[in-house]
Amino acid sequence: MNFVALIGRAFLGFLATAGRLVLFALAGVSHIFRPPYYYRLIWRQMVDIGYYSLPVVGLTGLFAGMVLALQSYTGFARFSAEGAVATVVVLSMTRELGPVLAGLMVAGRIGASIAAEIGTMRVTEQIDALTTLATNPFKYLVAPRLFAGITMLPILVLVADIIGIFGGYVVSVYKLEFNAPNYLKRSWEFLEVIDVVSGLVKASVFGFLVTLMGCYQGYNSKRGAQGVGAATTNAVVASSILILIFNYIITELFFSK
Amino acid sequence: MNARGNGSGNGPAPNGSTGAPVIRMRDVHKAFGPKKVLQGIDLDVGERESVVIIGGSGTGKSVTLKCILGLLEPDKGSIKVDGEEVVGLTGQARDRINAKFGMLFQGAALFDSLSIWENVAFGLIQGRGMGRAEAKKVAIEKMGMVGLGKHVADLFPAEMSVGMQKRAGLARAIAADPEIVFFDEPTTGLDPIMADVINELIVHVVKDVGCSALTITHDMASARKIANRVAMLYEGRIIWAGPVDQIDRSGNEYLDQFIHGRPEGPIQLQVRAL
Ligand SMILES: Nc1ncnc2c1ncn2[C@@H]1O[C@H](COP(=O)(O)OP(=O)(O)OP(=O)(O)O)[C@@H](O)[C@H]1O
Ligand SMILES: [Mg+2]
Numbered sequence: 001m002n003f004v005a006l007i008g009r010a011f012l013g014f015l016a017t018a019g020r021l022v023l024f025a026l027a028g029v030s031h032i033f034r035p036p037y038y039y040r041l042i043w044r045q046m047v048d049i050g051y052y053s054l055p056v057v058g059l060t061g062l063f064a065g066m067v068l069a070l071q072s073y074t075g076f077a078r079f080s081a082e083g084a085v086a087t088v089v090v091l092s093m094t095r096e097l098g099p100v101l102a103g104l105m106v107a108g109r110i111g112a113s114i115a116a117e118i119g120t121m122r123v124t125e126q127i128d129a130l131t132t133l134a135t136n137p138f139k140y141l142v143a144p145r146l147f148a149g150i151t152m153l154p155i156l157v158l159v160a161d162i163i164g165i166f167g168g169y170v171v172s173v174y175k176l177e178f179n180a181p182n183y184l185k186r187s188w189e190f191l192e193v194i195d196v197v198s199g200l201v202k203a204s205v206f207g208f209l210v211t212l213m214g215c216y217q218g219y220n221s222k223r224g225a226q227g228v229g230a231a232t233t234n235a236v237v238a239s240s241i242l243i244l245i246f247n248y249i250i251t252e253l254f255f256s257k
Numbered sequence: 258m259n260a261r262g263n264g265s266g267n268g269p270a271p272n273g274s275t276g277a278p279v280i281r282m283r284d285v286h287k288a289f290g291p292k293k294v295l296q297g298i299d300l301d302v303g304e305r306e307s308v309v310i311i312g313g314s315g316t317g318k319s320v321t322l323k324c325i326l327g328l329l330e331p332d333k334g335s336i337k338v339d340g341e342e343v344v345g346l347t348g349q350a351r352d353r354i355n356a357k358f359g360m361l362f363q364g365a366a367l368f369d370s371l372s373i374w375e376n377v378a379f380g381l382i383q384g385r386g387m388g389r390a391e392a393k394k395v396a397i398e399k400m401g402m403v404g405l406g407k408h409v410a411d412l413f414p415a416e417m418s419v420g421m422q423k424r425a426g427l428a429r430a431i432a433a434d435p436e437i438v439f440f441d442e443p444t445t446g447l448d449p450i451m452a453d454v455i456n457e458l459i460v461h462v463v464k465d466v467g468c469s470a471l472t473i474t475h476d477m478a479s480a481r482k483i484a485n486r487v488a489m490l491y492e493g494r495i496i497w498a499g500p501v502d503q504i505d506r507s508g509n510e511y512l513d514q515f516i517h518g519r520p521e522g523p524i525q526l527q528v529r530a531l
Pocket of ligand 1: 289294313314315316317318319320321363
């Protein structure tokens with residue numbers, strides 16, 4: 001077959017999928033703002049995404065901060081720049097590692113469970129049943145999850161940042177024998193508001209991407225257990241990749257001169 | 258086309274219909290890719306009439322219901338509900354139509370994150386904006402009508418047997434006092450006594466409550482009990498439709514073979530002999 005035609009077809013297929021995803025996202029987001037609001041469902045999603053992800057995200061942040069201190073210390077010691085460890089830990093956590101690691105962990109935890117739950121509802125006709133009961137599935141299923149993702153991820157990331165910086169502090173002070181007040185002073189010295197804010201913006205976008213992909217894959221799940229399984233995998237893989245892509249884009253927007 | 262069956266409807270009004278039709282399907286087609294499922298369905302359901310659709314497994318009975326409910330979009334044809342064309346309706350216009358409907362899905366389709374009474378009350382709480390306490394009272398009353406006691410109200414669907422789920426789905430379908438009810442195989446998976454309770458309930462819903470009903474069933478005893486009119490679906494069309502008391506003398510060999518469950522006849526099953 002004609003090679004150019006093959007590429008053309010693949011490209012058109014990609015555009016069609018992207019278009020469907022954008023339409024899905026627009027419909028979902030528009031229902032966040034239009035009444036009626038299902039407070040009970042929104043609350044449940046916020047608890048599920050925010051509260052129950054705390055242990056996973058907290059542990060991830062803790063160990064990321066700890067290893068960051070250890071690595072940068074052993075690396076920087078080679079050119080006697082150990083003094084920069086505190087700054088490196090703080091900036092890396094708030095700008096990059098906090099949002100990205102939390103985003104990826106939540107993609108695994110929440111993205112998968114949303115896709116599985118909505119996918120199961122699709123294949124067992126519960127979504128059809130919603131429609132026949134005059135309830136819009138976008139409003140009932142998609143909007144609460146998107147809202148919870150957008151709002152809860154920044155909070156999770158803030159927690160991860162704090163715990164991560166604390167982890168770096170513990171390793172630096174108790175293992176690497178830094179002077180504690182000095183380390184703390186170093187931590188805040190170069191930290192700017194934009195470092196934290198850019199991280200929280202990233203978190204919000206990642207929360208949107210994770211919940212969106214979970215909902216989208218679940219909603220369009222093929223029939224049967226296999227369909228739900230594929231939807232779950234696709235949701236995790238797609239949202240993880242999107243997180244890394246958007247991480248670059250947002251960094252570019254915030255920090256490139 | 259009518260060579261195959263007598264009295265089937267491509268005409269303006271398929272025979273036997275009583276009153277003004279609340280549902281009127283004309284020449285409805287639906288295919289999934291190359292697979293043509295519906296190939297010109299004509300079907301009327303009159304006001305306060307109970308119509309039963311029979312037909313082999315996989316002939317498109319459930320698809321027919323889903324087309325009426327707007328869950329599937331027909332490729333071609335017209336579906337009118339109370340005289341209003343509903344093909345292609347979306348959003349609030351569709352919700353307004355669906356508010357007239359109550360549907361029991363073949364697999365019950367209960368929301369498994371909600372308890373049974375919340376399932377039954379769903380249309381009351383979400384659709385009508387009824388308070389939870391009042392809705393629970395109505396839900397428990399409707400559950401009583403399908404033989405589900407108070408003690409199951411707080412169970413979750415996963416904790417119930419298939420037959421109980423089916424009955425809960427039935428209670429949900431009738432909870433909001435719909436004008437038109439659709440039942441996809443209401444008695445499959447039930448014991449004979451419970452099946453008869455459900456038959457009685459459907460008769461009650463049509464006779465006393467005044468609903469119109471469109472039911473799918475494989476159970477001929479049930480069909481005889483609940484139907485005013487029977488329509489047989491075969492190869493994507495309604496090949497016979499008529500009053501229930503005529504099904505034994507329809508002279509239609511497809512229908513005869515089906516209601517007597519004979520392996521030999523014009524309907525050839527795609528199975529190989531052992
Ligand atoms: N969403 C769908 N996508 C693709 N094909 C479908 C879909 N829904 C139904 N079909 C096909 O349409 C045909 C009719 O399905 P339908 O569920 O209406 O059968 P049925 O008459 O209800 O059978 P049964 O009595 O076994 O429930 C089947 O062959 C099925 O494979
Ligand atoms: Mg069916």
